[in-house]
Amino acid sequence: MNSFEKISALVNSAIQQTKWQKEPGGLYDPIAYTMGQGGKRIRPALTLMACNLFSENIELALKPAIGIEVFHNFTLLHDDIMDKATIRRGKPTVHVKWDENTAILSGDVMQIIAYEQLLETPSQHLKKVLDLFTKTAAEICEGQQYDMEFEQRDDVLPEEYLEMIRLKTAVLLGCSLKTGAIIGGASEEDAQHLYDFGINIGLAFQLKDDLLDVYGNTEIFGKQVGGDILCNKKTYLLIHAQKAAQEDIKTKLHYWLNEPTPDPGKKIREVTGIYNRLGVRKICEDAMSSYYEKAIAFLEKVSVPTNKKQELRKLAEKLMFRND
Amino acid sequence: MNSFEKISALVNSAIQQTKWQKEPGGLYDPIAYTMGQGGKRIRPALTLMACNLFSENIELALKPAIGIEVFHNFTLLHDDIMDKATIRRGKPTVHVKWDENTAILSGDVMQIIAYEQLLETPSQHLKKVLDLFTKTAAEICEGQQYDMEFEQRDDVLPEEYLEMIRLKTAVLLGCSLKTGAIIGGASEEDAQHLYDFGINIGLAFQLKDDLLDVYGNTEIFGKQVGGDILCNKKTYLLIHAQKAAQEDIKTKLHYWLNEPTPDPGKKIREVTGIYNRLGVRKICEDAMSSYYEKAIAFLEKVSVPTNKKQELRKLAEKLMFRND
Numbered sequence: 054m055n056s057f058e059k060i061s062a063l064v065n066s067a068i069q070q071t072k073w074q075k076e077p078g079g080l081y082d083p084i085a086y087t088m089g090q091g092g093k094r095i096r097p098a099l100t101l102m103a104c105n106l107f108s109e110n111i112e113l114a115l116k117p118a119i120g121i122e123v124f125h126n127f128t129l130l131h132d133d134i135m136d137k138a139t140i141r142r143g144k145p146t147v148h149v150k151w152d153e154n155t156a157i158l159s160g161d162v163m164q165i166i167a168y169e170q171l172l173e174t175p176s177q178h179l180k181k182v183l184d185l186f187t188k189t190a191a192e193i194c195e196g197q198q199y200d201m202e203f204e205q206r207d208d209v210l211p212e213e214y215l216e217m218i219r220l221k222t223a224v225l226l227g228c229s230l231k232t233g234a235i236i237g238g239a240s241e242e243d244a245q246h247l248y249d250f251g252i253n254i255g256l257a258f259q260l261k262d263d264l265l266d267v268y269g270n271t272e273i274f275g276k277q278v279g280g281d282i283l284c285n286k287k288t289y290l291l292i293h294a295q296k297a298a299q300e301d302i303k304t305k306l307h308y309w310l311n312e313p314t315p316d317p318g319k320k321i322r323e324v325t326g327i328y329n330r331l332g333v334r335k336i337c338e339d340a341m342s343s344y345y346e347k348a349i350a351f352l353e354k355v356s357v358p359t360n361k362k363q364e365l366r367k368l369a370e371k372l373m374f375r376n377d
Numbered sequence: 378m379n380s381f382e383k384i385s386a387l388v389n390s391a392i393q394q395t396k397w398q399k400e401p402g403g404l405y406d407p408i409a410y411t412m413g414q415g416g417k418r419i420r421p422a423l424t425l426m427a428c429n430l431f432s433e434n435i436e437l438a439l440k441p442a443i444g445i446e447v448f449h450n451f452t453l454l455h456d457d458i459m460d461k462a463t464i465r466r467g468k469p470t471v472h473v474k475w476d477e478n479t480a481i482l483s484g485d486v487m488q489i490i491a492y493e494q495l496l497e498t499p500s501q502h503l504k505k506v507l508d509l510f511t512k513t514a515a516e517i518c519e520g521q522q523y524d525m526e527f528e529q530r531d532d533v534l535p536e537e538y539l540e541m542i543r544l545k546t547a548v549l550l551g552c553s554l555k556t557g558a559i560i561g562g563a564s565e566e567d568a569q570h571l572y573d574f575g576i577n578i579g580l581a582f583q584l585k586d587d588l589l590d591v592y593g594n595t596e597i598f599g600k601q602v603g604g605d606i607l608c609n610k611k612t613y614l615l616i617h618a619q620k621a622a623q624e625d626i627k628t629k630l631h632y633w634l635n636e637p638t639p640d641p642g643k644k645i646r647e648v649t650g651i652y653n654r655l656g657v658r659k660i661c662e663d664a665m666s667s668y669y670e671k672a673i674a675f676l677e678k679v680s681v682p683t684n685k686k687q688e689l690r691k692l693a694e695k696l697m698f699r700n701d
Contacts, residue, residue: 080522198404
């Protein structure tokens with residue numbers, strides 16, 4: 054069983070060796086820029102690690118894994134236009150560095166390149182892998198749509214939020230794992246257990262993200278604590294706070310959500326104070342732990358020796374107990 | 378051999394029966410709106426007609442044909458954002474009727490739906506059909522990129538323009554035909570002849586479009602003659618005029634291209650006058666005829682009885698000798 058570090062290195066080297074830059078440069082330069090910016094490469098690593106549970110020949114899953122990473126980067130690129138985000142991984146977003154038309158069209162072609170890479174799936178698994186990927190890709194767009202709609206609403210229910218993050222974040226982790234499992238020759242059941250492992254890790258991962266924004270370590274470079282609070286982002290914390298707040302706390306929360314020019318430090322402190330008083334941190338942590346445990350239970354069901362699954366388990370822990 | 382009319386009716390009925398509308402409506406309503414707006418459905422018709430040359434079982438090519446039509450409509454949707462077009466087929470464009478974010482995301486999911494439909498290709502042809510489609514889809518984005526870049530340049534060469542319209546328009550016609558041929562069981566050679574027929578028809582078709590804008594029938598509803606001239610669109614006529622113009626004609630053309638608030642009627646008359654004096658109409662008509670003849674020659678090479686090919690020939694004629 055290859056370690057996450059070894060598999061990450063393999064993924065990074067394959068991404069570096071891929072020829073992203075082609076003619077016309079106006080179309081392909083932003084893709085090379087996007088793919089060259091690193092990131093944790095968790096999704097392709099999951100694909101290769103899942104494949105590795107059932108096969109030593111993980112090279113067979115390498116191009117499909119990169120296809121999934123290209124698709125993930127495409128979603129970030131288009132989401133950044135829609136969210137008017139100016140910085141991604143410490144660098145200007147594509148629509149800022151180039152322009153919006155370039156970002157739209159380069160993103161479009163990234164979706165096509167994702168399929169191009171996935172088309173390198175060994176032929177006996179091609180249809181199954183592409184069906185899964187296509188279903189997942191549509192779900193991710195649905196998740197982004199719900200996310201945007203929720204920003205306009207004040208009555209989002211916790212279960213609606215969880216369904217949104219399942220679509221926007223979790224299904225691609227499930228898809229990454231299941232794709233690797235299929236290519237590695239897993240049984241239908243094992244492939245599905247890995248998918249469910251991914252879904253639950255994804256949900257826990259996003260709740261961790263919501264928590265880190267408020268309770269994360271301010272020392273970590275590139276991460277502004279309280280960013281979600283400042284922009285009124287509908288996180289699991291805020292949704293629960295809006296649901297639980299009564300009387301004066303409700304008034305106070307409403308004030309901070311609607312104050313057009315708040316003092317940023319004060320807004321973060323006050324809203325965090327409301328979260329603390331309402332106990333929503335614990336609600337979020339409990340939900341996160343529960344998904345994490347479910348994830349581990351699905352991993353345990355996969356019918357390969359426990360020692361083979363250690364690397365995936367370690368990676369799940371690492372994602373869950375990170376500080377940035 | 379089914380007639381174009383019969384095949385078009387089959388395509389339209391299949392499009393009507395497809396469930397475009399799903400949850401969330403904010404994502405899928407614009408797709409239903411776009412797919413419900415008609416259009417000539419030339420691409421899916423070409424797929425079915427090409428299939429029909431080799432097989433009676435054209436149903437096998439129906440979903441892939443619709444996938445190609447969905448992709449075509451996706452490109453129009455995203456192009457309309459980039460070109461800031463407000464009207465398409467007499468109705469508000471998606472980014473006007475909804476907003477830009479909706480148009481971006483609905484377009485993204487249309488690309489995925491295109492693949493979803495193409496994944497219904499019979500398994501023995503799946504890889505070949507998807508490889509061709511994926512290559513074509515990337516080329517279309519490249520064509521759109523060149524088109525946008527050319528709008529910023531004054532020195533576009535006729536051969537650059539022809540390569541741009543090959544990518545932006547012609548390859549999808551070639552792909553439509555070749556996809557049908559592959560599914561129908563054509564030989565490699567016949568499939569390629571049909572592809573080349575499509576490329577040349579596509580080039581001729583676009584040159585016809587350029588001509589119609591200037592020399593078309595003003596009586597036809599929905600088509601404003603001179604629209605390309607008014608917005609300085611780099612057509613084959615303008616590119617040749619810029620290349621050929623000398624001295625006072627050059628000065629005059631430069632004036633009309635740079636006058637910020639021209640009288641529209643006057644600008645159209647004056648630029649058309651320049652085209653006439655420089656003989657660029659004939660250059661464009663000659664190029665169009667030459668591509669049309671090449672197209673017919675490729676169709677003749679396809680090894681099926683001539684009477685079977687009559688419908689495709691009639692359709693090519695119809696596209697070439699149309700007045701709108």
